[in-house]
Amino acid sequence: MLPPERSKDADAAAVVAVIEDDPIMGEALVDRLAIEGHRPLWWSTGGEALSGLATVRPDLVVCDIRLPDMSGEDLLLAAAARLRGVPVLFMTGFADIGQAVRLVKAGADDYLTKPFPIADLLARIERLLRARRGAAPTGALGASAPMRRVERLLRRVADVDSTLLITGESGAGKEVAARFVHQVSRRAQAPFMAVNCAAVPAELIDSELFGHEKGAFTGAHALHRGYAERAGGGILFLDEVAELPPPVQAKLLRLVQERVFFRVGGETALPCTARLVCATNADLEARVRDGRFRQDLLYRINVIPVVIAPLRERRDDILPLLLAYLRHYADSFGSPVHGFTPEAEARALAHGWPGSVRELRNRVERAVALADGAWIGADALFPGEAETEAGSGPVPWPPLAAVRDAVEREHIAATLRQSEGQMARAADLLGVGRTTLWEKMRRLGLAAEPLAPLGAVSGNPNAATALAPASRP
CATH class of the missing domain: 3.40.50.300 (P-loop containing nucleotide triphosphate hydrolases)
Structure with missing residues (x-):
């Protein structure tokens, strides 16, 4: 199924292809992706997917490993040339975990074991899309x-x-x-x-x-x-x-x-x-x-x-800079790296960055150069943190509360940008009440800080436009 005719307001919406033969699950995924602001495609067989990929290049593919006419592995191999650079997320049953791991080693980006919470799937989709496109800052110099x-x-x-x-x-x-x-x-x-x-x-x-x-x-x-x-x-x-x-x-x-x-x-x-x-x-x-x-x-x-200001005083720039330098070095080195794990991002947000942006750039360059997989973990970005630095004593490990607050603040800020500052919609997306959301914003220092709209963050003023759910072919 081809996506609906794209309007100027939909230019920033990601095209997410769903390859799933189960009609109930397929329709549920398509509807939820549309609600989240993506432009979903739905193909129920491997043959349909290959035909569709001949004319459409999606931003991301979500594929079931077991299809009626071929396996997800066969589909990935057949469409490898067309999907070069496109993140692929596989859905698998427990019995197919070994195959899913083999696919990730062969070039797929991630997999989920059924049944899974829809929030988990959406989080992984967002992470893959952000790694591919990068969270462009609100301006040329930074998002903070x-x-x-x-x-x-x-x-x-x-x-x-x-x-x-x-x-x-x-x-x-x-x-x-x-x-x-x-x-x-x-x-x-x-x-x-x-x-x-x-x-x-x-x-x-x-x-x-x-x-x-x-x-x-x-x-x-x-x-x-x-x-x-x-x-x-x-x-x-x-x-x-x-x-x-x-x-x-x-x-x-x-x-x-x-x-x-x-x-x-x-x-x-x-x-x-x-x-x-x-x-x-x-x-x-x-x-x-x-x-x-x-x-x-x-x-x-x-x-x-x-x-x-030093990087430690403008933490909203940390993740965009990480992704920008990752793309730069991945392209320079021909590396298959796609992004950072949530643990690496949390450690980066909690790190003190005494060397400011120059330190961040050097850490990313080293991590990409030595990467042996699609995702850079915390240990690769911060190797040997427990070791002594030049006799200065052990490097202080960030407290759990600081890491938790940093990740929670970033997630709330991103949700508010996605909802264009609408508290009710943001609270609904986060699954909390408006009073709870407001209290968290006040505690994390977000209440008095204006947030740029999602369109500004993505580099497109219309990026926050949501589409009506797509119909099944």
């Missing part, structure tokens, strides 16, 4: 309220030439924010020149930043154009600007104030047309008090301050 505020600010000042000073802990995403400004500004087609001031030796930073003339010093055999010149009309991004030596700070002050600079050994003032964006994880005011940073330079670069 702090990052949405940062994005709004950066969009407002993208075409203002005033200097930006981006501060935040190491690994929080300062360069990502700087590149975002470049991408959304009128300078997007001009160069983005990034300089890590801490990585360039002090004796070379002047020459690297401003360039030098031929013969300016021993070894200067040719004219060298520095970053300020090569940035042209784009953006000059100075990361770790606090590490600039005092003489270079003076030259940078001239560049900011007069929009000109001199190459080392040069006598001609050169114009600087690039926009300056600086970043640091240091406390510049403390550096000024210690005499290590010029106060007048701080005033000149701190025109528009932008603070990037």
Whole structure:
């Protein structure tokens, strides 16, 4: 059966193919999937499924292992080329568990043993779909309220030439924010020149930043154009600007104030047309008090301050970032990994992330590179957590209450987005009363926090549209 004609409002609904010969169970699954906002297909035999898959590519397949004309295993093998990249969830009786395990090892994504609670099936479907498409953040920089505020600010000042000073802990995403400004500004087609001031030796930073003339010093055999010149009309991004030596700070002050600079050994003032964006994880005011940073330079670069919160303070970004980096590395490495287990997600939500986003990215890269199955577990994402780190003592294990609260908060927030903030509908989906839901939201800190609609989370403004139940062919 082909899905109903898709409207613009249904573009974000997932097409879920159900292959089930039992008419009662098949119709019940189709009706419930439609209520959940999916676009269900229903094929009652393997032959119907193969014919349908020739013209339709679903987002996910739910298949019974025992079909009237072939087994689910035979169907998977016959449709392997058409289903490449499509998650497959098998339904099996107790006697077929061995076959189901064999199918998962052969490339299927999950299986459920009959009879099963419908909530369990829906949770697994949601997990598979989320792993395939990813929970796109509400904005380009993140789903959390702090990052949405940062994005709004950066969009407002993208075409203002005033200097930006981006501060935040190491690994929080300062360069990502700087590149975002470049991408959304009128300078997007001009160069983005990034300089890590801490990585360039002090004796070379002047020459690297401003360039030098031929013969300016021993070894200067040719004219060298520095970053300020090569940035042209784009953006000059100075990361770790606090590490600039005092003489270079003076030259940078001239560049900011007069929009000109001199190459080392040069006598001609050169114009600087690039926009300056600086970043640091240091406390510049403390550096000024210690005499290590010029106060007048701080005033000149701190025109528009932008603070990037560490990952531990914006936990709504954790799962979207995990999935985004998983897709990136799975594609790069050609890995069959599909997603994270619920235990891994719970541990990630409870983790302190001292290395912020950089730590998260490194953990995902390692886990994907070493993965030997479709799902990354908590032990793969956090290996050796009970071991001692560099003599600092045992790594603290997250308390059970913290993990439970983190998972419960994320699940309630996702349900509220799915119900577009309608408390009655969210309570019904969660199977609790509205008073209970409100009390849980208050306890978990959700009551005073506005939630983006599901459409924003999925990247489509119409993602929360539910369809009427599909009819059986």
